Amino acid sequence: MLKTLTTKNMKTKIDIHHGDSKEQLKQLPSASIDLVVTSPPYADQRKNVYGGINPNEYVDWFMPISDELFRVLKPTGTFILNIKEKVVSGERSTYVMELILEMRKRGWLWTEEFIWHKKNCYPGKWPNRFRDAWERLLQFNKQKKFNMYQEEVMVPMGDWAKTRLKKLSPTDKIRDISKVGSGFGKNISNWANRDKAYPSNVLHLATECNNKNHSAAFPESLPEWFIKLFTKEGDTVLDPFMGSGTTLFVANQLKRNAVGIDIVKEYCEMVEGQLGEKKYEKASA
Amino acid sequence: MLKTLTTKNMKTKIDIHHGDSKEQLKQLPSASIDLVVTSPPYADQRKNVYGGINPNEYVDWFMPISDELFRVLKPTGTFILNIKEKVVSGERSTYVMELILEMRKRGWLWTEEFIWHKKNCYPGKWPNRFRDAWERLLQFNKQKKFNMYQEEVMVPMGDWAKTRLKKLSPTDKIRDISKVGSGFGKNISNWANRDKAYPSNVLHLATECNNKNHSAAFPESLPEWFIKLFTKEGDTVLDPFMGSGTTLFVANQLKRNAVGIDIVKEYCEMVEGQLGEKKYEKASA
DNA sequence: AGCTCTTATGAATCATTGA
């Protein structure tokens, strides 16, 4: 089931597929995607929505999807996979490592591992473990040469932060710093004549609590950072586990074409509705 | 070759072994170590000093040492391994993952992976890669139950706590009442006058550059954190790749016994000299 | 608008209970 939303004045479009990713991906043409950003259901998580995947079966479950993603990605494209292993009987699961090893066998290059530092992680106390405050952002590519627009995510440096932030409240300081850390401030034009620096492979972002109805896998600034870094306007971004559609919204705001897939019909309808009510015409295909 | 330094007034001692870790570890008695903290030579790094280990051979090289560490560690002890895979022909190497998988086969439990966020990481710019600002701190144990003194590494709370601690918020009151109503009361006294919180599994530390002659693997605060967390006074800490001796110095300052091994004679002599000139008597064994 | 204070809650983990 595919629905296509087309913008009136802009030239980008949004495709929303309802169905199993493994099947729906076969409908996409080869080498048509510039960037895949997704957060698949973690093993044994979100059981109520996705049914849950046993950690032992996770690699087998993901490989057909991984192969299809490899096919639809352009040679210069990038695949960003957000994932984190859970604790099982006191030990970290190893399925993420096994996933990386298996994907390399199937042709993927494991280019980099970014760290998402979740500043407001879930609370809790246990006798032999601290709170888990980070997740993996695995970068895979098809070849060594891929598109990367580093200057798009440069962060301001120097005295600006010190002088400016003094006047702000602690809350705003934190808020601003977090945005600076992710490369997105309120008034980027203000920083134009300041020195900028390249970020590192550690991202500092808070999880968002604003979408009460549906749990967003990650905050908007996360896909935003990678979309700016790995695509340009008019490119196409795919999220095969769309969920509440964060990746699609951001991609569209940044004037990229967006393709989303989700097995949950309600999610598809919600995303269609929210995008449609703003500025789009709906067209079935 | 073993040299033992004994403090005059304190009851801790320092053993320094000169030689190959694989061989020297055999001289240590079984179940005698409470904590292993080390930063082994990374694959193909520090060639000038250690000769360099090929990434493909890294696991085979490390396993004999891993097995000995398993033997000398107490059942309640912990092994902290500081490591980060390098980039080889555009890809992250996989030997760290293979190391974890192999160590689990040999009986280790992979309890946790801490992230060390290096705030002032090595500068540089590459066309398809950002600066690497983090390293892995892998925690291995022999059994699910191990010694952990969490209160020793608690950190000051954020500002929000000050206002909150004046009076418990209605939320907490309600939560408390509901729990009382269900038969489970929360110990409110734990919250009163509370100004510290437990940390997470992400550590924010800057690298230190104070030791110019010898490459210090990590800043003092790194082993300090783990020594406080996993040992108490009088316990024994081992670093099988001592290097400039950061782990040993910190362990001694914290009144733990320390055991160090290094294949480089100059390192052993330097550590002996620096410790001896302060407050120790030397004794050969 | 600026600030302060209040409130909800999030890919969590463990021990215990019940089937």
Add this chain to the structure above:
DNA sequence: GTCAATGATTCATAAGAGC
């Protein structure tokens, strides 16, 4: 026994209300 479900624990953020 093993496995699934429930209760307890507790921190950093955003949004909203009030001044």
